[in-house]
Amino acid sequence: MLKQAGQAVSAQAQPNSFRTGPDEGGHFGQFGGRFVAETLMPNILELEKAYDEAKNDPSFHADMEHFSKHYIGRPSPLYFAERMTEHLGGAKIYFKREELNHTGAHKVNNVLGQILLARRMGKKRIIAETGAGQHGVATATLCARFGLECIVYMGAVDVERQKPNVFRMNMLGAKVVPVQSGTRTLKDAMNEALRDWVTNVADTFYCIGTVAGPHPYPAMVRDFQCVIGNETRTQMLEAEGRLPDSLVACIGGGSNAIGLFHPFLDDKAVEIYGVEAAGHGLDKLHAASLTGGRPGVLHGNRTYLLMDYDGQISDAHSISAGLDYPGIGPEHAWLHDMGRVTYISATDDEALEAFQLCSQLEGILPALEPSHALAKVIELAPQKPKDHLMVVNISGRGDKDLFQIAEHLGNTIA
Amino acid sequence: MTQRIEARFEQCRAEGRAALVTYIMAGDPDPETSLAILKSLPKAGADIVEFGLPFTDPMADGPAIQAAGLRALKVGQDTAKTLDLIRRFRAEDQDTPVILMGYFNPIFVYGVDRFLSDAKEAGVDGLIVVDLPPEEDDELCLPALKAGLAFIRLATPTTDDKRLPAVLANTAGFVYYVSITGITGAATPDFGKVASAVERIKHHTPLPVVVGFGVKSGAHAAAVAQGADGVVVGSALIDALKGTLDEQGRATSRSVEAVTTLVKELSDGVRSVVKRAAA
Numbered sequence: 112m113l114k115q116a117g118q119a120v121s122a123q124a125q126p127n128s129f130r131t132g133p134d135e136g137g138h139f140g141q142f143g144g145r146f147v148a149e150t151l152m153p154n155i156l157e158l159e160k161a162y163d164e165a166k167n168d169p170s171f172h173a174d175m176e177h178f179s180k181h182y183i184g185r186p187s188p189l190y191f192a193e194r195m196t197e198h199l200g201g202a203k204i205y206f207k208r209e210e211l212n213h214t215g216a217h218k219v220n221n222v223l224g225q226i227l228l229a230r231r232m233g234k235k236r237i238i239a240e241t242g243a244g245q246h247g248v249a250t251a252t253l254c255a256r257f258g259l260e261c262i263v264y265m266g267a268v269d270v271e272r273q274k275p276n277v278f279r280m281n282m283l284g285a286k287v288v289p290v291q292s293g294t295r296t297l298k299d300a301m302n303e304a305l306r307d308w309v310t311n312v313a314d315t316f317y318c319i320g321t322v323a324g325p326h327p328y329p330a331m332v333r334d335f336q337c338v339i340g341n342e343t344r345t346q347m348l349e350a351e352g353r354l355p356d357s358l359v360a361c362i363g364g365g366s367n368a369i370g371l372f373h374p375f376l377d378d379k380a381v382e383i384y385g386v387e388a389a390g391h392g393l394d395k396l397h398a399a400s401l402t403g404g405r406p407g408v409l410h411g412n413r414t415y416l417l418m419d420y421d422g423q424i425s426d427a428h429s430i431s432a433g434l435d436y437p438g439i440g441p442e443h444a445w446l447h448d449m450g451r452v453t454y455i456s457a458t459d460d461e462a463l464e465a466f467q468l469c470s471q472l473e474g475i476l477p478a479l480e481p482s483h484a485l486a487k488v489i490e491l492a493p494q495k496p497k498d499h500l501m502v503v504n505i506s507g508r509g510d511k512d513l514f515q516i517a518e519h520l521g522n523t524i525a
Numbered sequence: 526m527t528q529r530i531e532a533r534f535e536q537c538r539a540e541g542r543a544a545l546v547t548y549i550m551a552g553d554p555d556p557e558t559s560l561a562i563l564k565s566l567p568k569a570g571a572d573i574v575e576f577g578l579p580f581t582d583p584m585a586d587g588p589a590i591q592a593a594g595l596r597a598l599k600v601g602q603d604t605a606k607t608l609d610l611i612r613r614f615r616a617e618d619q620d621t622p623v624i625l626m627g628y629f630n631p632i633f634v635y636g637v638d639r640f641l642s643d644a645k646e647a648g649v650d651g652l653i654v655v656d657l658p659p660e661e662d663d664e665l666c667l668p669a670l671k672a673g674l675a676f677i678r679l680a681t682p683t684t685d686d687k688r689l690p691a692v693l694a695n696t697a698g699f700v701y702y703v704s705i706t707g708i709t710g711a712a713t714p715d716f717g718k719v720a721s722a723v724e725r726i727k728h729h730t731p732l733p734v735v736v737g738f739g740v741k742s743g744a745h746a747a748a749v750a751q752g753a754d755g756v757v758v759g760s761a762l763i764d765a766l767k768g769t770l771d772e773q774g775r776a777t778s779r780s781v782e783a784v785t786t787l788v789k790e791l792s793d794g795v796r797s798v799v800k801r802a803a804a
Contacts, residue, residue, distance in 0.1 A: 422634030
């Protein structure tokens with residue numbers, strides 16, 4: 112029986128493993144699926160087949176490893192944040208330094224995988240959607256590296272507030288299309304990318320930037336991002352001789368979070384915290400789909416969405432353009448319902464404070480997205496004993512946000 | 526109620542012509558005007574009427590239908606109000622098939638069972654839900670068929686012979702062939718290719734095959750009517766309506782007439798093609 116919107120879905124039986132999903136139809140419990148127009152179905156099935164083949168091909172993995180190491184700069188360090196630890200006076204805090212990757216965020220891990228896959232499939236035209244521009248920049252970068260045509264859809268509002276990234280994409284040879292439809296933000300950019308794909312099915316590969324969209328995207332993007340958690344596991348065993356006690360990551364669509372979380376889902380002793388964007392506050396405009404939304408269907412999958420009584424999608428708000436999306440990846444929706452991951456939220460103001468604290472104590476300017484995760488580390492760490500090992504994913508660097516942060520703090524950058 | 530759909534296609538066949546299927550958005554630019562247009566369509570020559578359920582994120586639609594949906598939402602149109610309009614249409618017209626067309630989320634949120642029973646009671650005959658491929662038949666298609674509503678499937682140029690049987694398996698009423706790979710109201714199709722595509726689909730199903738996407742004029746309608754059992758027109762009607770709205774997007778005295786004038790032209794186009802009546 113289908114779960115209707117708003118119906119409580121707690122108290123489900125716990126699976127033996129949290130890592131076996133999705134099922135053949137792309138479902139994580141009631142979430143996920145393939146809710147797309149018929150025109151796209153053959154493409155989605157072709158992609159699923161191509162990905163299954165690549166997954167089992169050692170040469171694909173060899174290419175991934177080669178470019179991860181020499182082009183992206185992996186592995187990214189697991190860094191003991193000593194001064195932050197001292198300042199908070201509780202848990203021992205480690206940063207997973209995804210902001211040190213080429214292009215400055217975790218996004219490139221997934222884009223590398225998808226672009227190598229597009230090459231295998233013989234697709235020469237790459238389209239992508241982007242919010243803050245990090246996924247767009249990563250896609251433009253890999254397209255430049257492999258000589259592929261790149262078109263990036265970006266809401267007109269985001270084009271305006273993320274100008275440096277628009278310029279970066281242009282320099283990399285990509286065409287940035289400002290999207291004027293709907294609310295002119297990330298969700299509309301995704302609508303427009305889907306409209307492009309439906310029109311140019313034969314030669315085009317749609318490189319989705321997060322663990323959302325129709326199956327196989329949520330599973331495939333997760334697999335490409337799991338390098339974050341797999342490395343963390345090895346690095347923590349080397350550093351401390353045991354697994355971490357807790358993991359913290361921010362969530363928009365949720366790709367950096369699932370990448371860190373997934374390899375630890377079956378280690379029941381590891382506490383896992385996902386941090387959504389609470390914007391101006393959960394009773395005001397925000398982007399916390401799990402905390403403030405309910406199940407619905409958008410962009411090819413069933414998941415928690417921000418919407419009104421009639422199923423019309425609401426505007427999300429976050430200071431961070433990368434978290435400004437009214438949905439969340441379906442696997443997170445399922446992990447939320449199963450209770451395996453604890454989803455909490457941080458406001459714009461809390462993220463800004465965390466940004467400043469991290470910059471001043473560690474000499475690391477985090478992006479506004481992971482500043483949300485840091486905001487909850489500031490809250491959680493003091494409650495833990497000193498031998499508690501806490502890992503926070505610094506999913507991107509803050510350079511792109513400096514103009515916006517300056518504005519919020521009442522400064523201007525000349 | 527698939528009987529009304531079957532009867533209407535039977536009637537068109539007897540008249541030796543293709544059916545004209547028209548699409549407008551419920552609540553665009555306001556509920557009363559959209560109802561007035563809906564009521565005027567059969568008189569102007571429409572055989573089947575499609576009524577759009579507004580949605581904020583219509584991923585398969587072009588600018589005309591996107592804007593129409595937003596105009597409707599702006600004046601507070603919702604699923605319950607759309608069903609009310611159909612109820613009022615049905616009170617005066619018991620014969621014209623009404624198809625609701627839209628996206629799944631508003632229906633899912635309304636509640637599938639409640640939606641099906643309310644839609645049926647209101648006088649809806651069939652559903653076209655763009656983002657429900659056969660892979661998701663359990664969601665709405667099978668419950669709709671069980672409830673006695675036709676679930677009309679879209680077949681597209683990318684639906685090959687291998688996939689067609691799956692696409693046609695749980696469909697009823699008619700098959701809607703999307704003439705292009707693309708969004709509504711965009712490119713004009715190659716009419717020669719459309720005819721051969723319809724023929725290909727007809728090898729797999731006894732259902733009538735109607736063709737839509739990119740049909741804008743009486744001449745287009747006539748060209749499509751050559752090879753298809755019906756012609757669907759949507760974006761062009763919405764453009765005609767939009768051309769009459771005032772600066773605030775409100776209806777004017779010309780709004781209903783602008784749509785019916787184009788429907789008459791389309792109807793003449795469809796009726797200009799004489800087909801052999803079915804034996």
